[in-house]
Amino acid sequence: MKSIWLLLIATLFFVFIGCDLDDDDGVDEELPAITTAGLNTFGCLINGQVYVPKKGSFCLDCANTPKLQLTYGEIFEGYRFALGTHNDIDGDVAMTLELFNGVAPLTEGLYSLSQTILEGNDIPISNASCWIRKKISGQKIESEFYSNENIGGVLEIIKIDEENKYISGTFYFSAVDGNGQFVTITDGRFDVTYKSF
Secondary structure: OHHHHHHHHHHHHHHHHHOOOOOOOOOOOOOOOOOOOOOOEEEEEEOOEEEOOEOOOOOOOOOOOOOEEEEEEEEOOEEEEEEEEEEOOOOEEEEEEEEEOOOOOOOOEEEEOOEEEOOOOOOEEEOEEEEEEEEEOOEEEEEEEEOOOOOOEEEEEEEEEOOOOEEEEEEEEEEEOOOOOEEEEEEEEEEEEEEOO
């Protein structure tokens, strides 16, 4: 019996010393593959550094909130696509992609990630934004970045599966903060199940 206890203690010791709390710094070495099967994957490069959603939550008071969420459907007499991601490992990064398509549902194809002015509202809404409080590609960034009428990008919807409720696509965009600092998002891809509004 004493041998079993010693073996158990030795095993636990090696397990604990083998764990490095800094192993998961929120930076993966590669992006997830581009898929079209509703696998709930998302990834892109932020100024050349891999970003994937991990851990995190969208609100401080919500339990078990997702790190990756897509909502799509008709709301207020128009179709809206809202994809949000978050990673709060060793800093914070959140990204939102939104499309407003009027009365027509989205179809497979290309969509602008600049800004939208909704009917009856004169305030432009950014179609792509990210909040960064983290070191990215060796540079500490602490700002909020938004696309606008002059800079933006493209979101391509590759597949919409309404039966299984997922949307797959690719994207890229540039965005700017209030001080004129730019961030560049490239090689974006998503394959995410959605909830309806």
